[in-house]
Amino acid sequence: MSHDEDGSAEHDWLTIIAVQYFQTVPLRSFDWPQNILHKLDVSTQDAILRETVQSELGKSYPPEASYSLRFLKAILEKVDATGEEHSEALLQAYLELLSNASGDKLTGDLSRACYKSYPLPTKTSSTVYLTLHEEPLKISQGxxxxxxxxxxxxxxxxxxxxxxxxxxxxxxxxxxxxxxxxxxxxxxxxxxxxxxxxxxxxxxxxxxxxxxxxxxxxxxxxxxxxxxxxxxxxxxxxxxxxxxxxxxxxxxxxxxxxxxxxxxxxxxxxxxxxxxxxxxxxxxxxxxxxxxxxxxxxxxxxxxxxxxxxxxxxxxxxxxxxxxxxxxxxxxxxxxxxxxxxxxxxxxxxxxx
Known part of the structure; x- marks a missing residue:
């Protein structure tokens, strides 16, 4: 599970965000690259979305849904703080997660699989992840x-x-x-x-x-x-x-x-x-x-x-x-x-x- 590196500075900060997202780093501890906090325009929001929630890894082996929801909400709040326009794609992704979460609560379906993906060193110019199906709680199923x-x-x-x-x-x-x-x-x-x-x-x-x-x-x-x-x-x-x-x-x-x-x-x-x-x-x-x-x-x-x-x-x-x-x-x-x-x-x- 990897994504190609384009060698650009943009990839560096996107990788910093992505590796934290896939490890479900608590938002209170999240290291947001300072260079993007003042430039959260629509293209930047879309780039973050593509590298995280809507990436191949993010769609196939997503973190806990509630974490993804909080992650997107944090981005939207940071966009509000900069006065930039919200990305339509980001808003749509957030609303879909919110709708799914509400539906799960109504039906009592809490069985969605949760994954964590850990970045591993590699000799090539790509980010390689070890992906594990894990439970969000330290003690689960006894x-x-x-x-x-x-x-x-x-x-x-x-x-x-x-x-x-x-x-x-x-x-x-x-x-x-x-x-x-x-x-x-x-x-x-x-x-x-x-x-x-x-x-x-x-x-x-x-x-x-x-x-x-x-x-x-x-x-x-x-x-x-x-x-x-x-x-x-x-x-x-x-x-x-x-x-x-x-x-x-x-x-x-x-x-x-x-x-x-x-x-x-x-x-x-x-x-x-x-x-x-x-x-x-x-x-x-x-x-x-x-x-x-x-x-x-x-x-x-x-x-x-x-x-x-x-x-x-x-x-x-x-x-x-x-x-x-x-x-x-x-x-x-x-x-x-x-x-x-x-x-x-x-x-x-x-x-x-």
Whole structure:
């Protein structure tokens, strides 16, 4: 999913607006390019509309309808502040969204799919998006796994910006994959294979949907940047893995060199089964890895210091060595919510390797 870059200054500010819109950046935090705030004429309004709500991506995989409505309303209000004439196309798009929203309320139909699209770096002059079907609420359908959380975003930024060699050409296993951003980023970066695991059936179905949604984009990336064959499907699969009821022989046999997980350390009850699974995976020899053993990476948001300390203690009890990786100098590619807590990234190896 991409749009071509024309190299003009106009494209730069349009891209700034579009990447925020597709990530559903809250309007209170939206970074409006200053050079357009004084020139919101009809042609500028139409250009914004074409790059967002009425773009191919915006029509096929739109953000939550109420967000799009607020976005267009914000533009109309800014037009009013400049004294410019409203674009007929922009007004029509706003009224259509308003009518649809009113109809949904009357019929009780709240089933419209919502998408978030995350901009990814590319070697070509285009903006490439990883698009995920996500729920607008952090907890939905009885699970936290239907949206992308902060630690997954920061971990992905670390891999994309600072440590691509961790992933490229490696076999990856993700624990608690949720909506799938981290594992799909690994595949996008050139992992030889990725296995996404979770336990909730609804999350697993959503994972499969998001894999299918991004397969062609990843095929194109492999062909363009890694010399892959465009006809070959990405080597990725989704499977169920319950940490509390696990076959350790099955765990040990999984053909992965690198274990990754993000935002899985939030409930102390989950720490013992998680660290037990990590220990089993990491202590299984893997002759394809330079050390002869697998390695692990865990990103977690430090909401409660005590939970973080309990996790570190559990790693030690399971003879897992950890090293904290600095993230403060890693450039940010994605929008991050305010006041969500610091993200810790830990590199894991077995203490007796």
């Amino acid at each position: 699970t936290t796994g239907l949206c992308t959380w902060e630690a997954a975003l920061r971990f992905a930024e670390y891999l994309l910006n600072a440590a691509p060699e961790v992933i490229q050409g490696r076999r990856i296993l993700e624990l608690g994959a949720g909506a799938g951003l981290l594992g799909l980023v690994c595949l996008y970066m050139g992992a030889s294979s990725v296995e996404l695991t979770d336990v909730d059936e609804g999350v697993l179905e959503r994972l499969k949907e998001n894999v299918d949604l991004n397969s062609q984009m990843i095929i194109d990336r492999m062909a363009r940047d890694f010399g892959g064959h465009q006809s070959n499907p990405p080597n990725i699969r989704v499977s169920k893995l319950d940490w509390e009821s696990v076959d350790f022989d099955d765990i040990a046999s999984r053909n992965a060199e690198i274990i990754v997980c993000a935002d899985v350390v939030y409930d102390p009850i989950l720490i013992p089964p998680l660290t037990s699974v990590l220990g089993s995976l990491l202590r299984t020899p893997h002759h394809g890895h330079p050390t002869g053993f697998r390695e692990g990476w865990v990103a977690l948001t430090m909401r409660q210091e005590q939970t973080y300390k309990e996790f570190l203690s559990a790693l030690t009890r399971n003879r897992i060595r950890y090293e904290r990786i600095r993230l403060d100098r890693v450039p940010r590619l994605f929008y991050h919510e305010d006041n969500v807590g610091e993200v810790a990234l830990l590199h894991l190896t077995v203490a007796d390797s």
